Amino acid sequence: MQHIHNYYNLYVDLAVEARDLVRGSKDQEIPGVEEKVEQMEQIKINTIIIKDPAAEKTMGRPVGTYVTIESPPLKIRDPYVRDEIIAAMKKSMSLLIGDRLQPGQTVLLVGLGNWRATPDALGPKFIEYSPITRHYHQHAPEALVEGMRPVCGIAPGVLGITGLETFEVIKGIVEKIQPSLLVVVDALAAQNVERIGTTIQMSNTGIQPGAGVGNARHALTEQVLGIPVIAIGCPTIVNAAVIANQAVHSYCVDAGITYQETRALNMVREVLSHFGGSLAVTPKEIDEIIENSAHIISMGVACSLFPDISTEQLELYAT
Secondary structure, three states, rough: OHHHHOOOOOOOOHHHHHHHHHHHHHHOOOOOEEEEEEOOOOEEEEEEEEEOHHHHHHHHOOOOOEEEEEEEHHOOOOOOHHHHHHHHHHHHHHHHOOOOOOOOOEEEEOOOOOOOHHHOOHHHHHHOOOOEEEEEEEEHHHHHHOOOEEEEOOOOOOOHOOOOOHHHHHHHHHHHHOOOEEEEEEEEEEOOOHHHOEEEEOOOOEEEHHHHOOOOOEOHHHHHHHOOOEEEEEEEEEEHHHHHHHHHHHHHHHHOOOHHHHHHHHHHHHHHHHOOOOOOOOOOHHHHHHHHHHHHHHHHHHHHHHOOOOHHHHOOOOO
C-alpha cells in the first residue's frame, strides 16, 4: 500500500491511515508515537500523539495530537449516535485546546471548501449550521443566552471562485479581529472507501487545504497565524487509483494469481491517464453524508465552545 501512495504522490489526510501505512503488515509500534483507543457504545475514539521530530518525519505529519472518531452509523441520522459523537467531540476539543481558551474570548470558525462541489462542501455547510454570536455581542447583547462567547465564521471559498488564497483571507481576518482560537473544518481524502462519512478527525496541528487531492495551498497553523488552530475533517472522497489497485490485488489473491505490483500500478495509471493520472471517487449519497456530517460537527464544536448551553438553544443562533 505504501508503494501506491509514493507512485501517485498521494497525501494521507487521516493520521490513523498514516500510522497503518508506516506499520505495514508487521503492525509494530512506532517510536515517538503514543496511541490510545477507547471503545464506546456506538463509536470508537482513537487518539494518536506524535511526540518528537523523529516520529513526525516517520508519520509524515506534524508533532501534535490527532483524535479520530469512527462510527459506521454516522452516515445515518441516528439521534443516539449523534449525541454520542457530539459528546466525544466536546471531550476531544477540551483535550486539544487545553487551557488556552478562556471564557469570553473570541473564536473564529472557518469552513474550507467549494460550496459548488458537494463532496467539497463540508466546510461551508459547517458554517451554515454553526451558532454565530459575535454580532449579537456588539449590537444586541440582550438576545444572547448567558455564557455565550463571541463566535464568528466564514466560508472563504476556493481560489478558482474568489481569486483569493484562503491563507490571505484568514490571515487578514485574524489580524483584524484578533480571535483567541481558530477552528477549521474541511473535507478530507481517505484511502479506504469504508471511511467515507464514517470518520471524523480532529487535531491541534493546523491544516493544509487541498493536500488530499494534490492541490496543497498555504498551511493554516499556529506558527504562521499566531493563535491555536484546531483542524477538523471528514473523508468524502477516495482516490480511484487506490480502489483500482485494491480490486486488482483482491482478484489476484482470490484467483491464485501472483500479484505483480509494478505491473498493476502501470495498468491503473494507463486507465487513469485520461483524467491526468488522478481521479477522485465519491458515493452517490454524498449529499446526505455532507448534510449529516456538517450538522454533527457543528454541534460538536458548538457544545465545546458553549458547554452550559443546550443544543436546542445553540441551533437558534445558526446562520
